[in-house]
Amino acid sequence: MTETTMNYKVEDTPPFTKTLLLSLQYALLVVPSLIIPLFLSHIAGASGRVPIQMVAATLVSTGIVTILQAWRGQWVIGSGFFMPAVSSAIYFPASLFALSIGGLPLLFTMTIIAGLFEMFLGFIFRWLKPFFPSFLTGFVIMLVGISLGMLALHKMLDITHYSQTGYNRNLILGISTALLMFALTIWGKGAIRLIAPLVGIVYGVILAYGLQVFAPIAVVNPGELSWFQIPFPNDVSLRFDWIVVTIFFVSGLTSAIRVTGIVATCQNANYDNSHHFSNKQTQRGIVTDGLGCSIAGLLGAPGISAAPSLVGISLINGVTSRILGYTVGGLLIAMAFFPKCLLIFTFISVPVSGAALFFLGTIMTMSGLQLINADRSSMRINLVLSLCLLIALSHLALVNFYQILPSYMLSVTGSLLSLGVLFAIALNIIINFTYKKPIHLILNENIIKDTNVNDLLREKLRNTGISIALKGKVVDSVGQIVKAICLDYMTQQPIMLEVVCKLEVKITIHYTGHLYHLPQFSNDMDNEDAAFTVGLIRMYTAEQPDHIVYKQDGEKCRLVLTYYHN
Incomplete structure (x- = not known):
């Protein structure tokens, strides 16, 4: 509706x-x-x-x-x-x-x-x-x-x-x-x-x-x-x-x-x-x-x-x-x-x-x-x-x-x-606790310009066992954030991503520059036949991270993005 x-x-x-x-x-x-x-x-x-x-x-x-x-x-x-x-x-x-x-x-x-x-x-x-x-x-x-x-x-x-x-x-x-x-x-x-x-x-x-x-x-x-x-x-x-x-x-x-x-x-x-x-x-x-x-x-x-x-x-x-x-x-x-x-x-x-x-x-x-x-x-x-x-x-x-x-x-x-x-x-x-080994990905300006960041991240997440839907959600939102940081917020290279997959997918973005704040995403759905199902689907499939923590120490910035398993 x-x-x-x-x-x-x-x-x-x-x-x-x-x-x-x-x-x-x-x-x-x-x-x-x-x-x-x-x-x-x-x-x-x-x-x-x-x-x-x-x-x-x-x-x-x-x-x-x-x-x-x-x-x-x-x-x-x-x-x-x-x-x-x-x-x-x-x-x-x-x-x-x-x-x-x-x-x-x-x-x-x-x-x-x-x-x-x-x-x-x-x-x-x-x-x-x-x-x-x-x-x-x-x-x-x-x-x-x-x-x-x-x-x-x-x-x-x-x-x-x-x-x-x-x-x-x-x-x-x-x-x-x-x-x-x-x-x-x-x-x-x-x-x-x-x-x-x-x-x-x-x-x-x-x-x-x-x-x-x-x-x-x-x-x-x-x-x-x-x-x-x-x-x-x-x-x-x-x-x-x-x-x-x-x-x-x-x-x-x-x-x-x-x-x-x-x-x-x-x-x-x-x-x-x-x-x-x-x-x-x-x-x-x-x-x-x-x-x-x-x-x-x-x-x-x-x-x-x-x-x-x-x-x-x-x-x-x-x-x-x-x-x-x-x-x-x-x-x-x-x-x-x-x-x-x-x-x-x-x-x-x-x-x-x-x-x-x-x-x-x-x-x-x-x-x-x-x-x-x-x-x-x-x-x-x-x-x-x-x-x-x-x-x-x-x-x-x-x-x-x-x-x-x-x-x-x-x-x-x-x-x-x-x-x-x-x-x-x-x-x-x-089963989720078996995925504990962090995954690291270092990105500089040349890699971001010459390579599709989404493809790199998708390749890193390939064998983690997370679902296709969650993988797509993580890749799309993190890719947008990395590009935005590279364009306007980063003063020194590179950007480092640390990915940990357990009960949730936690991605920490490290970079030097100005602190970037994520814009809010919307996800409108329309279904009048199963009110609670529609609400849950909207809640689980929103494009934004489920939880965001911003940290800054001088020019050293860190964004901790948490995505719950779908």
């Missing part, structure tokens, strides 16, 4: 009527995510008022964090952007794992802890970036999508009722609902693509009624529910188990990564080209997102996180005013006060909810692949990803083997997600 299409930016105030209509639209678009607390309550065997209470708790917590994100206060809370929150599919695999170990008490406890962990990541995320290059970030998101998709596929096909009479109706319901969502995403345009889950759920509910396929959740009689009632939280009991810590930490990490991309997209849409990526706003966005997740656990709801699809719709509408954060958040909280209206969500059948979650898993897998492909990876990177993917998928093929491992290993080996992500992080660190 380019700047010229924005009618109301982050600090603008739209007319009251437009604000109200857009707020109703966004509140309606949160509905598909309410499948997650309902689905988890079904898996947990909850009945009576519990499913409705979980939905109400989800609405209250998402409303609170949507308001907090729009706030720009004095503390570390609030990104200052319109970033609506939803019950997040990111936490779904971890939530199912927690339910299988310790039921709802363990789920709520670990949701609180995952939120606290995400808040912690918010304070240190700027220093973690070297450990999470774009290919590894994409791999984490892809694994979350695969894990979610595999779990949802089982429910979409309703395999547990395979032997029952009328199973074909369940099969038709699940497959046709998923196909409609994918069809709208592939052939639809604009906002239609972003509301595909909502359209699919409405279609699934109508078809389920025609096929007489009903939800298995036992709820209270509608007559026992009031039209208006204060949404008292569930009677939340807490339980802790080390086995599920890793997978919830991975979910918190994934949520933090997603928020990073969403904030970058919001910055790109709302500020002119002189404004650059702000670590402070990213930190506040991640901390607020984690706080919202912990609030959800305290109220008796599964994990929540910012929704990139709703940010994408705000770009389509041309209205990203943070005023919407207050109105949408207020509407979400208000919806929780009408339990009889929430009862309708409990009629969504398992094949329909499974189809919606399978669709979300596919979209997350696609987003991960987009991030990986944004970096034309080297053979070393491809080898790491292939090995870790096979290790992760071995959890599906070697179920009996992983079940007999000692209990103290279950925190790592208990799920596909934790197994693959931890191996990927460890291998990336180990």
